[in-house]
Each structure stands twice: as C-alpha cells, then as structure tokens.
Amino acid sequence: KDLSGEWGDLKDQARLRKDNLHDAHNQQRFNDNAKDLLLWASGVKRTLASAEMPHDIKSAEIMLKTHDEVLDDxxxxxxxxxSTRALGKDIVAKNxxxxxxxxxxxKLEDEEKAIDDLWAARQKQLQDAxxxxxxxxxxxxxxxxxSSHEAFLDFDDMGSTVDDVDGLF
Structure with missing residues (x-):
C-alpha cells in the first residue's frame, strides 16, 4: 500500500476509536445518571409513602407546604x-x-410514573385531611x-309581669 492509503486506514481507525470512546462515554454517563435518579426516586417514594397525618390546621398547612416542596424537587x-431516558434509547438504538x-x-419510566402517582395520592390525602x-x-x-343558645332556650322563667318579660329582651 502506498502512504496515502495507510493514512486513510489510520484515519478510519482513529474515527472508529473515537466513536467507540464516545459510545463508552455515553454508556457510562447513562449508567451514572440512571443510578443517581433511581437512588433519588427511592428516597422520594419513601417520603411520599409517609402515613403521618395532620392533627390540626397548622400541621396540615405545614405538611401541604412540605409536599409542594417535594413536587418542586x-x-x-x-x-x-x-435526557437520561433519551440517552438510553439512543444507546439501545445503536446497540x-x-x-x-x-x-x-x-425502570426509570416505571419509577417516574410511580412517583407521579404517589405524589397525587398523597396530595389528595393531605388536602382531604x-x-x-x-x-x-x-x-x-x-x-x-x-350550646350558648341552647342554655338560653332552656331558660324556663318567662316572667310573671310585663316588666319581667321586657327585661328578658
């Protein structure tokens, strides 16, 4: 082979190596993001599965506010x-x-749906409480x-004179 042919082969190998490294980087990034998200989802599900209920208006307001903060998260x-789901689908499309x-x-799709469903159910529960x-x-x-009106209505003394009756009003 001549030098230009060898150069072309080397460029092709470098391009292939670059593509492989890019794919490996995407795979690692996907795995890291998926691991982080699944760990986060587990914590959020634990929070949303709380059975604690408010015992007064103030605690209900605090719990609703905290629940809204979970929604923000x-x-x-x-x-x-x-983006992690899209990256995963791209990886699967290539391989x-x-x-x-x-x-x-x-699993990410299932966890996302579970979190949305749990949040909505807990929101209804807290709003009802x-x-x-x-x-x-x-x-x-x-x-x-x-009770105060009942005590007044139970009062039997209607008065025996006009002045006594006027005094009742």
Whole structure:
C-alpha cells in the first residue's frame, strides 16, 4: 500500500476509536445518571409513602407546604429523567444488545410514573385531611355558639309581669 492509503486506514481507525470512546462515554454517563435518579426516586417514594397525618390546621398547612416542596424537587428532576431516558434509547438504538440499558430505561419510566402517582395520592390525602381540620374547627365553633343558645332556650322563667318579660329582651 502506498502512504496515502495507510493514512486513510489510520484515519478510519482513529474515527472508529473515537466513536467507540464516545459510545463508552455515553454508556457510562447513562449508567451514572440512571443510578443517581433511581437512588433519588427511592428516597422520594419513601417520603411520599409517609402515613403521618395532620392533627390540626397548622400541621396540615405545614405538611401541604412540605409536599409542594417535594413536587418542586420532582419537577427539577424531570429534565434529567427525560435526557437520561433519551440517552438510553439512543444507546439501545445503536446497540440493540444493550438489554441492561433498556431495562434501566424501563425502570426509570416505571419509577417516574410511580412517583407521579404517589405524589397525587398523597396530595389528595393531605388536602382531604386539611379540609377535615377546617370542617372540625368550624363544627367546634358552631357547637360552641349553639350550646350558648341552647342554655338560653332552656331558660324556663318567662316572667310573671310585663316588666319581667321586657327585661328578658
């Protein structure tokens, strides 16, 4: 072979090596991101699975605020989930034998859906508990008012003179 042919072969090998390194870098980046996201998802699911319920309006408000902060965290991770999932799908498209990558992509999708579902269920639970606390407060207020009226209505002395009756008003 001549020198230009050898040079072309060397350039082809370098390009192939560069492509392989790029693919390996993407694979490593995907694995790192997927590991981080799955670990994060596990923590968020533990937080959302809390059975703690508020016992008064103030604690209900605090729990709802904390729950909204969890939503902010979920939203902040959505873009990383989306890009990691897309990277995984690109890797699988280039190498269909990368079943571990497709499994992790599926796991990420499942975890994202589980988190969204858990967040919505916990939001409903906390909102219902908050509404119950509001209802209980209002019921207690109504009970207190009606108790004072009941005591007045139980008063049997209607007065024996016109002046006594006027005094009752």
């Amino acid at each position: 979920i939203k902040a991770h959505k873009e990383k989930i989306k 269909p034998k990368a079943t571990d990558v497709s499994d992790k992509v599926k 908050y509404n119950l606390q509001i209802f209980n407060r209002e019921a207690d207020q109504i009970d207190a008012v009606t």
